[in-house]
Amino acid sequence: MNRLLKIFFLLTFFLLTQANTFAQCAMCRASVENNVANGETSIGAGLNAGILYLFVMPYLMAMIIGFFWYRAAKKKKAKLSFH
Numbered sequence: 001m002n003r004l005l006k007i008f009f010l011l012t013f014f015l016l017t018q019a020n021t022f023a024q025c026a027m028c029r030a031s032v033e034n035n036v037a038n039g040e041t042s043i044g045a046g047l048n049a050g051i052l053y054l055f056v057m058p059y060l061m062a063m064i065i066g067f068f069w070y071r072a073a074k075k076k077k078a079k080l081s082f083h
Helices: 002-016 026-037 042-082
Strands: none
Touching: 026 042
């Protein structure tokens, strides 16, 4: 219980003490600001789609690996229960 409490407090501390940062490179930001000023919003939408793609891929890979791991463990457990 003590270890779980320490982990909880550490996670809470790290989540609450994040520094505010700009998560875009200067060239991307300048390009989007220039295009928005000219009335074009397609580049901004494209960048948003790219960001979402990069955000989803690691979670999708983890889910696929987890699914195959679960399926293999389930087969192994079923095989052991028959013997």
